[in-house]
Amino acid sequence: MVVIKELSLSSHILIPAQPLTPKSFAKFGYVFSADEQIRTAKTSNANQGTAVKLLKVAPVVNNSSHAPSGKLATANWNIFRCTPPKKYIVQKEHDQQVYTGRVLERHPYSTQTFVPMGRDAGEKAFVVICAPNDPNFDDLPLVEKAEAFVCRGDQSVTYAAGTWHAPMVAIGSKGHLDFAVLVHENGVPNEDCQEVVYSPGFEVSFSYS
Structure with missing residues (x-):
């Protein structure tokens, strides 16, 4: 990865996190959430009749042919073992938490999908933070219009290619x-x-409530 810009924020920015749904996240990418999508997604029977297959819930995009180097990318499965960033989370009133983020990143030519492993389905497991591009400022993130989402253990996200997002929390x-x-x-x-x-x-x- 490469740091392309260091910026000082002149005003305080507080982003209230909202629940993750396919609709709320649509401007940044795609959500895998079977309980919410099974009623609306195109489906078929699978696995010898023991499964319902939800079809094409998110695209897999590789635009590396447009990269300046001309070097084509390969599809890779990686594992991220993420530790809660306790150093940057402050407990407020009741169960209210405030996380301080300092980095936004993007993958200019690829989608990126995060599938959590090992958390209960209904448990609030991670926070996703995204920002739109600012067309008036070299397509850097428009952090003033960033949005955050609290995600359950049975939800996954796919960032659209070029989407600015924080490291997984x-x-x-x-x-x-x-x-x-x-x-x-x-x-x-x-x-x-x-x-x-x-x-x-x-x-x-x-919050966790």
């Missing part, structure tokens, strides 16, 4: 949260992952 009392992660990578740092670093950072509020 695992939450909860367990020691770590594993993700299976699908992304296309060509080994060229500036084409695989670009970062913008903020000072003093932006805040995201969330």
Whole structure:
């Protein structure tokens, strides 16, 4: 990855996290949430009649042919073992938590899918933070319009190619949260992952209730 910009924030930014749904996340990518999508997605029978297959809930995109290097990316499954960032989370009133983020990143030519492993279906397991591109500022993230989402253990997200997002924020009392992660990578740092670093950072509020 490459840090392409370091920016100072002149005003306080507090982003209230909302529940993750396919509709709420649509401007940034796609959600896998079988309980919510099984009624609306196109389906078929599978697995010798013991499964319902929800079809094409998210695309897998590899645009590396458009990268300056011309080096094609391969599809890779990685595992991220994420530890809750306790250093950057402050307990407020009741169960209100505030996370301070300092980085937004994007994968310019690839979608990226995060599938959590090892959390209960209804448990609030991780926080996703995304920001739109600012067309008036070199397509850097428009952090003032960032949005945050609290995600359950039975939900996965696919970031659309080029979507600005924070590193994954695992939450909860367990020691770590594993993700299976699908992304296309060509080994060229500036084409695989670009970062913008903020000072003093932006805040995201969330709760477990």
